[in-house]
Amino acid sequence: MGRPQMSGEDNLLRLVEAEDGDENNYHLQDQVGFILRKAHQRHVSIFASHIGDLTPPQFAALAKLYDIGETSQNQLGTLIAMDAATVKGVIDRLKARGLVELAKHEVDKRRLLVNLTAEGREAIERLIPLARTITEETLAPLTAKEAATFLRLLAKLA
Amino acid sequence: MGRPQMSGEDNLLRLVEAEDGDENNYHLQDQVGFILRKAHQRHVSIFASHIGDLTPPQFAALAKLYDIGETSQNQLGTLIAMDAATVKGVIDRLKARGLVELAKHEVDKRRLLVNLTAEGREAIERLIPLARTITEETLAPLTAKEAATFLRLLAKLA
DNA sequence: TCAAATTCATTCGTATGCAAATGATATCAG
DNA sequence: CTGATATCATTTGCATACGAATGAATTTGA
Numbered sequence: 001m002g003r004p005q006m007s008g009e010d011n012l013l014r015l016v017e018a019e020d021g022d023e024n025n026y027h028l029q030d031q032v033g034f035i036l037r038k039a040h041q042r043h044v045s046i047f048a049s050h051i052g053d054l055t056p057p058q059f060a061a062l063a064k065l066y067d068i069g070e071t072s073q074n075q076l077g078t079l080i081a082m083d084a085a086t087v088k089g090v091i092d093r094l095k096a097r098g099l100v101e102l103a104k105h106e107v108d109k110r111r112l113l114v115n116l117t118a119e120g121r122e123a124i125e126r127l128i129p130l131a132r133t134i135t136e137e138t139l140a141p142l143t144a145k146e147a148a149t150f151l152r153l154l155a156k157l158a
Numbered sequence: 159m160g161r162p163q164m165s166g167e168d169n170l171l172r173l174v175e176a177e178d179g180d181e182n183n184y185h186l187q188d189q190v191g192f193i194l195r196k197a198h199q200r201h202v203s204i205f206a207s208h209i210g211d212l213t214p215p216q217f218a219a220l221a222k223l224y225d226i227g228e229t230s231q232n233q234l235g236t237l238i239a240m241d242a243a244t245v246k247g248v249i250d251r252l253k254a255r256g257l258v259e260l261a262k263h264e265v266d267k268r269r270l271l272v273n274l275t276a277e278g279r280e281a282i283e284r285l286i287p288l289a290r291t292i293t294e295e296t297l298a299p300l301t302a303k304e305a306a307t308f309l310r311l312l313a314k315l316a
Numbered sequence: 317t318c319a320a321a322t323t324c325a326t327t328c329g330t331a332t333g334c335a336a337a338t339g340a341t342a343t344c345a346g
Numbered sequence: 347c348t349g350a351t352a353t354c355a356t357t358t359g360c361a362t363a364c365g366a367a368t369g370a371a372t373t374t375g376a
Contacts, residue, residue: 026286028221028238032296032309033201033214038239038316040198041363043191048364056191057332063186074354080186081196084355086333093331110341110354128184138190141314150315151190153308156299158196199333206334215362232324242325244363251361268324268371322373332363343352 043138050130050137054123057082057090059131062099062116062124070115072105099123201296208288208295212281215240215248217289220257220274220282228273230263257281 028034047056054062060080065071068079077087091114094100099120105111116124139147186192205214212220218238223229226237235245249272252258257278263269274282297305 026221026289027225028218030309031289032293032312033205034218034238035309035312035316036194036198036201037214039312040194041239042316043194044363047191055331056195060186060192063184067185072354081192081199082332083334085335085357086331088356089332108342108354112355131184131189135190138315142311146311146314149307150311151188151193153300153304153311154190154193154197156304157296157308158193158200202333213361230324240362241364243327243365244361246326247362266324266372270325317376318374319376320374322371324371325369327368328366330364333361335360336358338357339355341352341354343350344348345350346348 043134046137047134050134051127054127057086058094059124059127061087061090061094062120063128063131065100065114065116066121066124066128070113072111073102073114074111076114094120201292204295205292208292209285212285215244216252217282217285219245219248219252220278221286221289223258223272223274224279224282224286228261228271230269231260231272232269234272252278 044056047059051059057080061076064076064079071079073087073091074084076091077084080087082090091100091102095102098117100114101117103113103115105113139150142150202214205217209217215238219234222234222237229237231245231249232242234249235242238245240248249258249260253260256275258272259275261271261273263271297308300308
């Protein structure tokens with residue numbers, strides 16, 4: 001309890017602040033950032049337990065390519081919320097595994113087009129059902145109604 | 159819209175699945191993991207805009223040490239939800255900046271004790287008010303009631 | 317007691333994640 | 347038309363994040 005090395009002045013301060021709503025009593029576990037980080041960690045762990053050979057960002061890239069088809073690396077990054085440096089690493093690793101293929105844009109020579117390979121398409125089709133399970137397990141501590149509320153509010157923050 | 163390279167068989171499949179609740183229509187942006195990742199990214203960005211010289215994990219370490227006083231590196235990691243390898247890096251960097259100091263445990267020679275320096279204590283006392291601002295800004299898209307609901311449900315998931 | 321299991325810390329390897337700088341290309345404005 | 351801007355991609359550097367392996371120290375249990 002309390003802060004260590006608490007001096008007499010600190011005790012006095014505490015009394016004053018108690019009248020003011022205990023403002024100095026900062027608890028990390030009540031902060032939205034800390035809980036958000038832990039919830040995210042838990043989800044990543046659940047993801048890994050169901051899909052061991054792909055990370056959530058890699059899955060996101062494949063799922064988005066499956067949804068929209070060939071697109072530029074930069075545009076893909078925008079759609080899956082990754083900056084250019086991050087998306088490059090993700091795509092490089094997917095390419096190394098033969099799940100996506102790259103091509104130069106014929107008109108705009110700056111652009112690098114990304115698309116699923118046949119193998120990548122098979123993989124994402126196989127994995128999407130597992131992703132539904134992962135979502136369910138992540139939300140399992142909530143009732144259906146709570147989960148709906150949570151997703152609505154979370155979307156407002158994202 | 160729809161999947162690229164859609165064949166006649168795929169169109170047939172779509173009709174069948176439409177009767178079954180459109181199960182094949184997987185959208186990344188509706189998945190809790192993806193939204194959680196984006197909400198977390200947004201929070202980190204808000205954090206950085208207010209506290210530029212410390213990361214959220216570094217802040218968490220200092221705040222926890224301020225709360226509970228000297229503890230072992232391993233125990234600190236448990237309290238701030240970081241594995242041993244991660245917490246070591248965080249503490250190493252805080253040590254290099256003179257915000258924490260390390261000492262060997264006299265009885266249990268495996269343990270490495272971590273504590274705030276005077277400078278570290280000053281820093282965290284100065285930063286805690288900013289952390290409250292960060293929390294407020296992160297939750298700003300929600301009403302007070304929504305924020306309370308959100309935090310309650312998020313805690314259940316973390 | 318003492319071998320087995322556990323705990324604490326470190327190290328290595330891999331994978332995000334982002335800021336900043338750079339180079340190539342494309343677009344815009346005067 | 348052309349210089350200023352903007353966009354796309356890459357690279358570098360730093361900071362989490364975690365699995366797995368390792369070594370040292372402690373605790374457990376037969």
